[in-house]
Amino acid sequence: MAFVLLWPLAMVARAETPVTLTELRAERAQDGLYLSTQLKFDLSQPVEEALYKGIPVYFIAEADIVRERWYWSDAQVASARRYMRVSYQPLTRRWRFASSSEPLSNAGLGVNFGQYYDQLSDAMAAVQRISQWKIADASDLDVDARQTLRFRFYLDSSQLPRTFQLGAVGQSDWHISVERRIDLTRETGK
Template sequence: MRVRLWSCAGAALLALLLSTAGDAEAKDRPFEIRTATSRLSEGVWFANARIDYRLSDDALEALENGVSLTIQLQIEVSRIRRFWTDAKVASLKQSYLLSYQPLSERYVIMNLNSGEQNSFATLFSALNHMGRVVDLPLIDASILDPDARYEVSMRAILDQDTLPGPLRMIAFWSEGFRLVSNRYTWKLGD
């Protein structure tokens, strides 16, 4: 009787954990790179991508309480080798600072690489704008071997190292600040 009771209690606990894990995952989805391509123009390879950014409840609360969030695109170009590990040819980090201005009730995105700044009425509009990567310079074609094959990989992350000190400590232990996309890989030129 006692063994059966423990079995039922264990099954109920497992069902509860699985159901809440699914809800949390659906609610706090990380960033997702939907598509990415590259094109050659005037001797330079450019990247184009579509990224869906969704902030967790923790990140959203921090943003609305005045904490600026740095979101980073990490891109690598690698030479594909047959009998050896791929060789990294170049790496690029494109960083964006997302902030909320309570006085004007606007969301501001600053491209930290170029200094370009845009303001949006809604968070959805701001994240949608940031998720459209258009003609981001990757690498000069002249430094690539024309006979070699190359691939590009991209991922998007919330950069926890740029959070304020006390929040950085909380973010280290909190799943709500571990926002990382899938690593999207494609052949250069596809």
């Protein structure tokens, strides 16, 4: 009976991994809209242990641009996704960072950017820094309309092996996310 009473208290005591968005900047260029962001967070011990065991961890950055409409719900103008994977190669003792605009798979097909690092901190720095990411073409943007950028970054637990997905349910150690909105009308200088 004591276990039943203590278990909910242990779940409440854990806090989700705090994510700080130190920079979120949208820049309008002739060919489109570019996003730069800097995140700051530390991996929880269970996530770090899974990485050291060779389990890849996936992150997703989403950027949606919506145009406000008074007569209906907001219209989505543009949408961009960046899929990132961090994995540990035990034989070489190196960390691999992969990034793509399409979902990453173990098949290795598709176009993606990959880089190897000697330290986990270096690989995580690559995840936490997004620079000059094109999120919309110039033809998608309407300079006269009020538009909002919705940015979301999170750890994608659906990509984890099934045993980790079941174990991660209800555990805030695996919950890494941040979401922000910025008014593009004000931000990009209209």
